[in-house]
Amino acid sequence: MADIYTFTEYEKETINILKEIVTIKYGSYKNFKFKKEKYIFQKAVYKEVVLYVPQSFNANTVEAYLLKNENIIYKLAYHCLYYKKIEIPHNKILYLGRLYDFKLKPEIHNTYKIDENNLTIYSGRNLLHKDNLLKFYHQQSSYIFPARVRMLAEKIKLDIKAVKTGIFKSYWGSCGAGIIKLNERLILSPLNTIDSIIYHELTHLLVPNHSKDFYNTLEKIYPSYYKDHIWLNLYMPKEYPPKIQE
Numbered sequence: 001m002a003d004i005y006t007f008t009e010y011e012k013e014t015i016n017i018l019k020e021i022v023t024i025k026y027g028s029y030k031n032f033k034f035k036k037e038k039y040i041f042q043k044a045v046y047k048e049v050v051l052y053v054p055q056s057f058n059a060n061t062v063e064a065y066l067l068k069n070e071n072i073i074y075k076l077a078y079h080c081l082y083y084k085k086i087e088i089p090h091n092k093i094l095y096l097g098r099l100y101d102f103k104l105k106p107e108i109h110n111t112y113k114i115d116e117n118n119l120t121i122y123s124g125r126n127l128l129h130k131d132n133l134l135k136f137y138h139q140q141s142s143y144i145f146p147a148r149v150r151m152l153a154e155k156i157k158l159d160i161k162a163v164k165t166g167i168f169k170s171y172w173g174s175c176g177a178g179i180i181k182l183n184e185r186l187i188l189s190p191l192n193t194i195d196s197i198i199y200h201e202l203t204h205l206l207v208p209n210h211s212k213d214f215y216n217t218l219e220k221i222y223p224s225y226y227k228d229h230i231w232l233n234l235y236m237p238k239e240y241p242p243k244i245q246e
């Protein structure tokens with residue numbers, strides 16, 4: 001039988017991400033049903049989003065259902081961890097969610113040139129060495145993050161006192177006494193993912209805790225919060241700087 005639904009390229013991409021998030025289980029069910037379930041991976045307990053699907057439904061119908069429930073899925077997966085891992089070849093650099101080529105250019109000394117169109121980073125020092133790469137990430141995050149926070153704060157008319165960056169073990173960001181702290185590791189993730197963390201912290205200026213009111217306010221300020229946040233759950237490398245392939 002021919003497929004009932006046809007998808008645009010953009011929709012196909014979205015479906016592929018949703019398939020990374022949702023585990024599909026076929027069985028003798030009457031209808032679709034989402035559930036959050038525990039699973040064990042390398043002796044640790046994780047949570048994942050499961051979609052139960054009636055045996056008779058074909059793959060195309062399942063894809064259409066995933067797409068229709070996109071926002072529900074991102075929200076369900078908010079506290080789930082996946083570690084799908086991005087494979088980083090030994091000659092590439094993960095930066096703002098994309099893989100860049102590196103080219104050594106001794107004449108530019110200790111500075112960097114980032115060509116976003118050709119996905120190439122130039123530098124006078126070899127960024128494929130761990131220490132140099134860390135310096136690069138450090139410089140980029142301390143330059144991009146404060147500017148970004150100020151821009152977004154202005155957009156929603158909130159006042160902040162200061163922005164700090166650092167390497168923190170257990171959180172992506174924090175907010176207290178008007179000071180916003182952001183984890184340097186976020187420099188590995190796409191800009192819209194960094195924005196989701198910034199909006200989360202800015203919302204804490206309005207609602208300090210993680211109550212329902214907090215998330216409602218956050219969603220109003222930044223409707224794609226869950227969607228943009230999911231990259232961290234799916235792809236953020238465990239190590240910093242990220243491990244590269246041998």
Ligand SMILES: [Zn+2]
Nearest residue numbers: 200204209210
């Ligand atoms: Zn928070």
